[in-house]
Amino acid sequence: MLSIINSxxxxxxxxxxxxxxxxxxxxxxxxxIVGLPSMEIRESRERVKSAIxxxxxxxxxxxxxxxxxxxxxxxxxxxxxxxxxxxLLRNHINKEDNYLDESMFIGELSLDGKLRRVKGILPIVxxxxxxxxxxxxxxxDNLIESSFIDGxxxxxxxxxxxxxxxxxxxxxxxxxxxxxxxxxxTNCVDEIYEEDFEDVRGNYFVKRGAEIAAAGNHNILMIxxxxxxxxxxxxxxxxxxxxxxxxxxxxxxKIYSVAGLIDEEIGIISKRPFRSPHxxxxxxxxxxxxxxxxxxxxxxxxxxxxxxxxxxxxxxxILETLRQPVEDKYxxxxxxxxxxxxxCNMLLIGAMNPCPCGYYMSDKExxxxxxxxxxxxxxxxxxxxxxxxxxxEVNQVPYGEFKNNKTSxxxxxxxxxxxxxxxxxxxxxxxxxxxxxxEIRSSKLDEYCKLDKExxxxxxxxxxxxxxSNRSYTKLIKMSRTIADxxxxxxIKSSHINEAFSYRKAYYTYFR
Numbered sequence: 001m002l003s004i005i006n007s008x009x010x011x012x013x014x015x016x017x018x019x020x021x022x023x024x025x026x027x028x029x030x031x032x033i034v035g036l037p038s039m040e041i042r043e044s045r046e047r048v049k050s051a052i053x054x055x056x057x058x059x060x061x062x063x064x065x066x067x068x069x070x071x072x073x074x075x076x077x078x079x080x081x082x083x084x085x086x087x088l089l090r091n092h093i094n095k096e097d098n099y100l101d102e103s104m105f106i107g108e109l110s111l112d113g114k115l116r117r118v119k120g121i122l123p124i125v126x127x128x129x130x131x132x133x134x135x136x137x138x139x140x141d142n143l144i145e146s147s148f149i150d151g152x153x154x155x156x157x158x159x160x161x162x163x164x165x166x167x168x169x170x171x172x173x174x175x176x177x178x179x180x181x182x183x184x185x186t187n188c189v190d191e192i193y194e195e196d197f198e199d200v201r202g203n204y205f206v207k208r209g210a211e212i213a214a215a216g217n218h219n220i221l222m223i224x225x226x227x228x229x230x231x232x233x234x235x236x237x238x239x240x241x242x243x244x245x246x247x248x249x250x251x252x253x254k255i256y257s258v259a260g261l262i263d264e265e266i267g268i269i270s271k272r273p274f275r276s277p278h279x280x281x282x283x284x285x286x287x288x289x290x291x292x293x294x295x296x297x298x299x300x301x302x303x304x305x306x307x308x309x310x311x312x313x314x315x316x317x318i319l320e321t322l323r324q325p326v327e328d329k330y331x332x333x334x335x336x337x338x339x340x341x342x343x344c345n346m347l348l349i350g351a352m353n354p355c356p357c358g359y360y361m362s363d364k365e366x367x368x369x370x371x372x373x374x375x376x377x378x379x380x381x382x383x384x385x386x387x388x389x390x391x392x393e394v395n396q397v398p399y400g401e402f403k404n405n406k407t408s409x410x411x412x413x414x415x416x417x418x419x420x421x422x423x424x425x426x427x428x429x430x431x432x433x434x435x436x437x438x439e440i441r442s443s444k445l446d447e448y449c450k451l452d453k454e455x456x457x458x459x460x461x462x463x464x465x466x467x468x469s470n471r472s473y474t475k476l477i478k479m480s481r482t483i484a485d486x487x488x489x490x491x492i493k494s495s496h497i498n499e500a501f502s503y504r505k506a507y508y509t510y511f512r
Contacts, residue, residue, distance in 0.1 A: 001025075003090040006104040006133060007083035008124045009075045012293065012333075012340035013254045015120070015127030019069040020080060022087030027063035033084075035068030038076040047109050048084050055113035055160045057089055064088070073338070076292065078108035079118055082137065085109065085160055094168045102134040105163070106142075113160040117141035117264075122257035125149045126250070137163055144267030145257060148250070193271075195236045197411045202401035206233055209392045209503050211414050214240045215421040216437040216482030218475075219326065219348040219387060221311070223506055224394030225362040230351035233394070234307045237349060238274045239411040241305075242419045248303045251343065255295050255302060273304030273346075279313040287321050293333045293340045298325050301346040311350040312379045319384055322348075326387045329439070345439075350388065352380075354510060361509070363396060377510055389438070389475045391506035421485040437482045442474055449481045454494040462501055466508065476500055 005020045031045050052059050066084055068075050083105040086093070093100075106124055107115040121142040126149060128136045135153035138146060143156040155173060157163045165171035197207060206222070206229075213220040214237055222230045244252070252269045256262045262269065277286055277297045288296030298306060308314065325331040329345040354360040355373040368376075425436055428448060434440065440448050451459065463473055479500040480492045487496070 001090065003087040005083040005087045005100060007080050008104060008106060008127060009073075009077065009079055010120045010123060010258060011073075011338060012342060013123055013258050013295070015124045016070075016073065017127070017131050018075060018080065018083075020083040020087055021067040021069060022084065022090070023065045023067070024060050024062050024088070025065075029061050029063065031064045031066075033066045033068070035066075035071040036074045037068060038074060040078050041068070041075055041080055044078065044081050044084060044109075047081055047111060048088070050111040051081070051109040051113040051160055052085060052088065054111060057092065060088060077118065077120070078116075079106050079120075079124070081109040082107035082115065082160070082163065086163070089164065092164060092168075102132075104128045104133045104136040106136060107139045107157075109160060115139040115141075115157060115159060115163075119260040120258040121146050122149070122250070122262075122268075123254045125152065125154065126254070128152060137166075141264065144264065145253075145262055146267075148253075148268050193239045193411070195239055195411075197236050197240065197414055198408045200229060200233060200236065200408060201404070202397035203229055203233065203394060206392050206394050207409070207414070209390050210237050211240065211418060212479065212482055212486070212500075212503070213237065213347065213349075213390050214414075215418045215486055216389075216425070216478065217345075217347055218389035218438050218479055218482065219350075220390040220392065221350040221352070221385070221388040221506075222392050222394050223352055223354055223510055225364065225396060226353060226358045228394045228396050230394050231309055234305075234309070234349045234351055235274070236411060237347070238272050238305045240415040240418050241272050241347070242415070242422045244270070244272050244303065252303050255299055255342070259295055259300065261300070271304075273301050274307065275301040275305070276307040276309060279308075279310050281314070281318070283318045283321055286318055287325070287331060287333075288342060289333050293335065295342050298322065298331060298344045298346070299342040302343050304346055305349060306346045307349045307351070309351050310353070312352045312376060316379055316381070320381065323383055323387065348387070380511075382511075385507065385511060386469060386471050388507075389479055390503045392503060393506040393509065417486060420488075421482065424485045424488070437478045437485070440474075440478055440481070442470075445474060445477060449477045449492055450490070451477075451480075451492045451497070452494070455480070455492050455497050458494045458497045462497070472504075476504065479503065 001024045003022045007018045007020050008015045009018050033042060033045060049059050086105050108118050110116055117139050121138060122145055125136060125146045129152045135155055137155045137157055140156040140158050146154050162171060166173060200207060210233060212218065224230055249268060252273060253262065256269050275297045284290050286296050286298060288294055288299055325344045326348055331342050331344050333340045355366060355368045356376050357367045360366040360368060360373050429435060480496040483496040483499050484492045
């Protein structure tokens with residue numbers, strides 16, 4: 001007897017269809033799984049056998065071969081347990097083959113036949129919809145996570161017995177509960193943060209720079225002594241980023257679903273991510289990879305913020321791996337048989353002290369030798385510094401600022417201006433495959449960034465005097481475009497160029 005059951009597996013953050021072909025024939029009893037199964041799938045033989053017996057069914061005492069098609073792609077994880085069971089118990093199911101051809105079965109089985117939660121259900125459900133699957137059977141604990149996907153029937157089940165009971169019409173699953181859950185989940189995406197820019201005293205120049213960075217998705221590096229507020233400001237930048245939309249939400253949630261980091265009670269990532277890895281992080285934890293490639297911090301910050309506090313304390317070789325992902329907005333992890341591509345379109349924020357003691361060029365006396373200062377600053381290479389658009393010197397706040405009772409501007413007020421600027425950019429790039437000024441290609445620079453006569457003169461003077469690289473020049477123009485958008489100006493003016501360049505002066509103070 002041959003049965004073919006639909007299931008799925010994951011490469012990177014994308015799923016692919018797996019046909020589980022179960023052949024039961026006469027011969028010496030054995031149970032083999034072929035088609036490049038991983039060790040987890042090979043071990044499923046014991047889980048499947050125990051689950052069938054403990055669910056009250058007789059395990060076939062025959063020669064069993066399970067082929068996982070396509071046979072040339074490695075299958076990993078515990079997604080296939082349920083589909084293998086359904087194939088083995090095909091004689092106990094009354095449904096026609098056409099019904100099973102339109103269905104997909106996903107789930108890990110415990111020895112008593114209960115279904116357990118699996119990682120990566122979101123990309124699997126999205127992929128099933130793409131393959132024209134009409135219904136998908138999943139573990140009940142994955143229901144909240146998958147309930148955001150429309151256009152496919154999601155059937156949550158608790159056990160193998162419940163699955164077969166539903167297929168035979170002996171059990172009815174309450175769809176009202178699923179619909180109510182979907183409705184409630186659409187209202188759980190409000191962004192509420194404990195942090196607010198209202199808490200930041202003084203440092204108005206820094207807050208303006210953060211606003212520009214958020215409006216155009218420009219990478220920002222803050223330099224200043226300990227306790228000046230660099231980390232405090234960095235943690236509040238995501239509070240002024242535009243609200244995450246549904247498409248971005250699903251993009252980010254797919255990544256977190258594969259990584260197993262989604263909150264089971266919420267089921268989706270409803271806020272822009274904020275990732276702040278420690279400076280002792282390894283290359284694999286920051287970039288991703290390993291024998292079984294998983295997303296790193298760079299990928300987990302997609303559509304959000306990657307904050308590298310004490311960036312000069314990171315291993316220089318690890319920092320250099322950021323060059324390509326920051327520039328290209330994606331990262332490729334290659335293996336012998338396949339290559340995985342992860343998106344990583346994030347806002348990069350770096351914070352560092354100007355020297356080992358932290359007080360170089362501050363009000364407090366610096367105890368470092370000149371060569372120690374240079375060696376410390378040189379931990380960040382020129383090519384990596386070229387990936388930053390905004391360089392801001394963060395100074396200690398005077399006592400008078402702390403005692404000032406004047407209320408600082410709230411995040412929601414800054415956010416409204418950022419969203420206005422982002423809306424201008426969306427309309428500008430509606431016929432292109434980009435969404436922010438930071439992504440403008442060099443070939444489109446003249447089309448999207450038109451300068452008036454005075455702005456062109458100022459730009460030429462700055463370019464020649466400071467010997468800007470091509471990348472630095474384009475970043476200056478892109479930042480000017482963002483400042484013009486915040487002013488609701490179609491043309492880039494000299495004031496916009498001057499303000500954009502003022503956010504690069506810290507670079508020439510410390511790194512040149």
